[in-house]
Amino acid sequence: MTSMSALKLMQDSFDSMQRSGMIQESITVAPDTIILGTGSSLDSLGFVTFISDLEERVSAETGNEHYLILTEIHEANADQAFLSAGVLALYIEKITG
Amino acid sequence: MVKEQQVMVITGTSKGIGNGMAKYFLARGYGVAGCSRGDATIEHENYHHSLVDVGDEAQVRGWVRAVKNRFKRIDVLVCNAGHAPADLLMTMTPGTVLVDLLQVNIAGSYYVCREVSKVMILQRSGRIITTSSMALGLHEEGTSAYSASKAAIVEMTKIMAKELAPAGITCNVIAPSMLMTDAVNALGEEIMQRALSKLTIKRMVTIEEVCNVVSFFSEDESSCITGQVIHMGLVC
Numbered sequence: 001m002t003s004m005s006a007l008k009l010m011q012d013s014f015d016s017m018q019r020s021g022m023i024q025e026s027i028t029v030a031p032d033t034i035i036l037g038t039g040s041s042l043d044s045l046g047f048v049t050f051i052s053d054l055e056e057r058v059s060a061e062t063g064n065e066h067y068l069i070l071t072e073i074h075e076a077n078a079d080q081a082f083l084s085a086g087v088l089a090l091y092i093e094k095i096t097g
Numbered sequence: 098m099v100k101e102q103q104v105m106v107i108t109g110t111s112k113g114i115g116n117g118m119a120k121y122f123l124a125r126g127y128g129v130a131g132c133s134r135g136d137a138t139i140e141h142e143n144y145h146h147s148l149v150d151v152g153d154e155a156q157v158r159g160w161v162r163a164v165k166n167r168f169k170r171i172d173v174l175v176c177n178a179g180h181a182p183a184d185l186l187m188t189m190t191p192g193t194v195l196v197d198l199l200q201v202n203i204a205g206s207y208y209v210c211r212e213v214s215k216v217m218i219l220q221r222s223g224r225i226i227t228t229s230s231m232a233l234g235l236h237e238e239g240t241s242a243y244s245a246s247k248a249a250i251v252e253m254t255k256i257m258a259k260e261l262a263p264a265g266i267t268c269n270v271i272a273p274s275m276l277m278t279d280a281v282n283a284l285g286e287e288i289m290q291r292a293l294s295k296l297t298i299k300r301m302v303t304i305e306e307v308c309n310v311v312s313f314f315s316e317d318e319s320s321c322i323t324g325q326v327i328h329m330g331l332v333c
Contacts, residue, residue, distance in 0.1 A: 045260075045263050048215060048218055049218050049264075051215075052215040052216070052219050056219075059162075067158055067162075
């Protein structure tokens with residue numbers, strides 16, 4: 001899966017969350033969209049919902065089981081808790097081959 | 098009988114309390130996904146067994162995903178799997194015993210609750226029930242490692258309850274006293290009688306009584322009950 005495809009899945013996930021009322025505002029995903037950290041539109045529960053939903057979408061899209069393990073993302077500094085859509089997309093591209 | 102098939106995940110279903118619970122809820126129409134480190138001991142059309150070491154993070158992750166794929170949802174989780182080693186004074190307890198207890202009783206429950214709660218968060222509903230022990234109320238000599246692990250379960254569950262409440266998920270604890278299981282039977286008559294004498298209700302509890310508490314926590318009408326511990330047979 002390419003990082004562009006991963007960004008598209010993120011957009012689908014955000015759109016789904018908005019339709020179900022889990023997030024209020026419409027989010028347009030771009031590589032610099034902040035998923036986690038200052039400036040993110042997601043609270044902690046929203047973040048878990050997003051990652052869990054995205055995992056399912058990635059697995060369905062590729063036909064293989066994939067897990068998004070944040071500690072595996074080098075750029076996601078656990079101490080500073082920051083993750084952008086672009087970094088996450090590159091990670092998805094890497095784990096899906 | 099339940100209105101439509103509800104899905105219950107129970108860990109440690111090859112024997113003991115987990116086995117009894119699985120049979121109880123299968124008889125009441127639930128679909129049950131169970132696991133243990135050994136082969137299945139239950140045959141039922143609505144039961145699915147997996148070989149899982151709950152202390153292995155990757156195994157738990159894969160198992161919960163497989164359960165979700167098979168059953169499409171998880172309504173109730175009962176975290177039952179755990180070790181209860183023979184009593185040992187703290188000064189006699191090897192580090193390996195302590196580490197094994199922490200891995201299975203705490204990390205195992207932690208991994209299973211974490212992965213199942215992700216499924217429940219997407220559903221915006223769910224019931225998580227963890228298992229503690231009468232050991233918390235007895236403060237018995239020889240149970241320092243075991244009791245510490247079971248105390249951790251209570252604290253973990255209370256914090257989970259606060260974190261998951263916004264997603265419509267309740268988290269509660271059952272703390273049964275003694276049931277006649279293989280593990281308890283292996284303790285011998287003298288130890289069993291000594292333990293029973295310290296209980297408020299001086300008899301073994303039954304699997305039906307334990308399942309009754311699980312049912313209570315699982316009811317729609319229990320949606321405002323979270324972070325609670327129900328001790329059975331003992332005033333704590």
